[in-house]
Amino acid sequence: MTSTLLSRRDLEFLLYELFDVESLNNHERYSDHNKETFNAVLDTAEKLAVDHFEPHAAKLDEEEPTFDGEKVHMIPEVKEALTQYYETGMLAATHEYDLGGMQLPMTVAMSASSYLSAANVSTMGYPFLSGANANVIKAFGTEEQKNLFLEPLLTGRYMGTMALTEPQAGSSLSDIKTSAVPGNEGTYLITGNKIFISAGDHELSENIVHLVLAKIKGAPPGVKGISLFIVPKYMVNDDGSLGERNDVSLAGLIHKMGYRGTTSTMLNFGENGGAKGYLVGEPHKGLSYMFMMMNEARIGVGLGAAILGYTGYLHALKYARERPQGRHPQGKDANSPQVSIIEHTDVKRMLLAQKASVEGGLALCLYGARLLDDEITAESEEERKAASLLLEILTPVIKSWPSQHCLEASSLAIQVHGGYGYTREYPVERLYRDNRLNPIHEGTHGIQSLDLLGRKVMMNDGAALKAILGEVMKTVGEANQIEATKEFAESLKMAVITLQETTLNLARVAIGGNVNLFLANSALYLEAFGHLVVAWIWLKQGIIAAQKIANATKEDQNFYQGKLAACTYFFRWELPKIEHQCKVLSSLDPTCLEMQDAHF
């Protein structure tokens, strides 16, 4: 099957050549699997995406869900597609057999679900949230909570949400006002308003399980007073049957630029006395539980951004190959036939830039997935801890880098199409609108940059930074041994030195106590850091391509040539940008910090 969703050749390169997921099968958890079972999952996902997800993507965008004051209406294709999806069992793919799962590695499961996001990110939004919700209940819920909610969430009978944001607080969770007071039978009564709750209401499932952040009366102020509650739309009886309607109501749908098929809702909890909720884990520790879901969601957002960029790139590539227009600068004879626009160097530039961003972005996210697997199944405790440490520092990068650069790729995909790309006849404008959400939700760029520089880089005396730069330098060492990648090894080594110096210059300010100045230009630090990491990811790909190209089939030679070209592009056109960024950072430029409201 050759779709314009994702490149299967690239996906297999990432899984089997770059991240060696087959080695995971040595672990007992994955011992039933092998390359054939992995490929079968990818096949299933691609077919499902092409047959049931892609066909209604444009329609769902044009005919977005509506609310008549009682119920949410949606085109029927969404539910039909999800029914097909549940039948594959993919929703529970990474879970244990006794939960109905397949014990599939995250790396493979996320690759498979990428086909579905590429085909229709709005429809895929629903099960994505359900899956993340189930993971929190599985990790922190009581046995009773797990019994009531886990099976229906993992089979699609129920769906889940994460209900964090409130109108007056936004990203500042410290300021949420939703309150909880103890009620009957161990429940709490929840009262408050939530906003931007994705999949917060619909008729796609029997029930909706909200994971709600709220403060128990008398809790400490700030984030240390936040607790986590399960608040179902319908109460669930002990035998699993649905009980009364809970006091949660849909105040309205939010109309968005893109991602229109995933409802975004304003929810009122407790307008009639209080919505019944079950406390998850201990009181006041809700944010730490929710961070599990948020971290997963952040990787999901980065992957979504990469995937939207990726499929847009493949659409642009197809268009560039098929569309004749103009001639080469050196062959302007008007009587000669027009050439395909892929022959124009500037079109090649735009396609290479997209390729570098989306293949780099996807590889980065799947590296994150591989770390998720290693966190659980690496052989030694030390290796598992090392994977966690790397994942901690990379999470803000995985969330942000694709959100920025694969959105830019989505824009270039439009540009390759010219005027046609601006029309709703081609999917690239929708992909661009969908992708514009990603730098915003699950923590904006600014929030991610504060997390990276203010927390992750500085924690444990820079242990995580040392860990990731150590990995980078290992790759530099390997690349130095290969003629084709020596140039890049040298560039990356210099970039590491530059970033280390920059980090030291900033850390000195932090140690000196001027936290506002230390963090002033953190967004730029995130950009430089991200480019270095993605350059590293590209160098790893370049090394494999350089090693294998000589003895490869003609088709694979082309593929590896493409990898080397994109690697070259990234190292020559992109990575050097961090020099200037690091200069601004090291100079502690106060232009933004010192700008006054009155001067705007």
Added chain:
Amino acid sequence: MTSTLLSRRDLEFLLYELFDVESLNNHERYSDHNKETFNAVLDTAEKLAVDHFEPHAAKLDEEEPTFDGEKVHMIPEVKEALTQYYETGMLAATHEYDLGGMQLPMTVAMSASSYLSAANVSTMGYPFLSGANANVIKAFGTEEQKNLFLEPLLTGRYMGTMALTEPQAGSSLSDIKTSAVPGNEGTYLITGNKIFISAGDHELSENIVHLVLAKIKGAPPGVKGISLFIVPKYMVNDDGSLGERNDVSLAGLIHKMGYRGTTSTMLNFGENGGAKGYLVGEPHKGLSYMFMMMNEARIGVGLGAAILGYTGYLHALKYARERPQGRHPQGKDANSPQVSIIEHTDVKRMLLAQKASVEGGLALCLYGARLLDDEITAESEEERKAASLLLEILTPVIKSWPSQHCLEASSLAIQVHGGYGYTREYPVERLYRDNRLNPIHEGTHGIQSLDLLGRKVMMNDGAALKAILGEVMKTVGEANQIEATKEFAESLKMAVITLQETTLNLARVAIGGNVNLFLANSALYLEAFGHLVVAWIWLKQGIIAAQKIANATKEDQNFYQGKLAACTYFFRWELPKIEHQCKVLSSLDPTCLEMQDAHF
């Protein structure tokens, strides 16, 4: 009147302090005008924009024009707003008194119309095209053509289009197929299909005047065989009354991502024997006439991009001042009240970046307008020629720089709004969608970059390049005398040297005959060149601010502080980016040129 459309203080700064439009009044053409009459025009435009253009902008986007197979339907507010606009006489503002005009300088007229574009770029699209169309007929039409079409076009009774693009040719005008054969009474019969014709059909005017590029049977191949025709929707009798319906039909409307209120059409000419057209000027010289309209349209596109970015910035600024959220890194006490987000450094960064782009972009475009005025009314032939030369080399920059960087500003305006910015409750998402058109129409980025490097930089032994860099170095000399701007003068001087060296390295390749390599990375050259020019425009603003700040009122001191801050931002954060770009260019990097189709 304080609207969020444009900053009146900034507009007056540009007009009176930076470009000294009052000096134009020394010329006889503008001798009836003074600062008061100019300001009265700006007042009128702003009031018109707020009262009649802004209120239906969101509605027009949501309820875009439709075609029922016979007629185009549109919300009535468009026609009502345009009626108000015509009553102000602004459509003919720059024309002579005997044409019903006001003899207003372009610089002022374009400033005034900017309010209308900021309020509702879709509605403003119609008169913008009519005005540009009228200018072509005025410049190249026969007396009879002028008598028939000019007055109705300049009063809004008729509207105009530019009908260049065809499905099989796109930007490659050399390949248009629309044909013309001599018919009765000096007319030609036109047959062919045009696509993406903005304002190509509607019921907003009595008649629509298409300016159509077509090839007369037997014409030379390529662009040297293109002629220009006036093809009205309804024929016009000698007494000015409307005659029969011409053989032009609407094949369909194109549905776009943004700019939804300006119809984009597919037009069929001559399905029933041939549409009657009047030849403009001489046969086969049509493209040179059309370039007048295209150059005007290119400046218009750049200005539109700057304006959309500008109003988005003001919306973001307002939001950032009003929205409380979070606390400073050094004051995280959860019991303290939240601060306005404008106090967060990263929000200030995003606002400063927008300010630098949109105020820089607007100043660049108004400099172009001032050159248009100087072309006609500068005292000596030499000065008029100098203005033309500068305008020639700057046109691709004026078109492209705002299209790229003010679109990015539109994106940042969304980002400042957070989740709210992604909803259709706030105008910034619409402004972003509208602005995405600008890098495409009137010649894409790639086309502009070939025009800049391949034609404008190289023409007359680099005369235009010398001219603009000469202007830049004059400003460097001035800035060197002022303590506050010395740092920037030095940076700009280095940038000039870098660009000169880069240009020489490229020119050597051109002279050597390898045109494909010479032009391979032209898009990057356009970016570097554009940043240098905008840095210069910022330095000119910085000089004035630095000179005036000491003796200014408190309010003006704030304004000048803002100018100096944005200038500083541009010089420290933006201009240095060209170093890396010029390195790639000077290295003649062949990565894009050598990339093969099979390797993608």
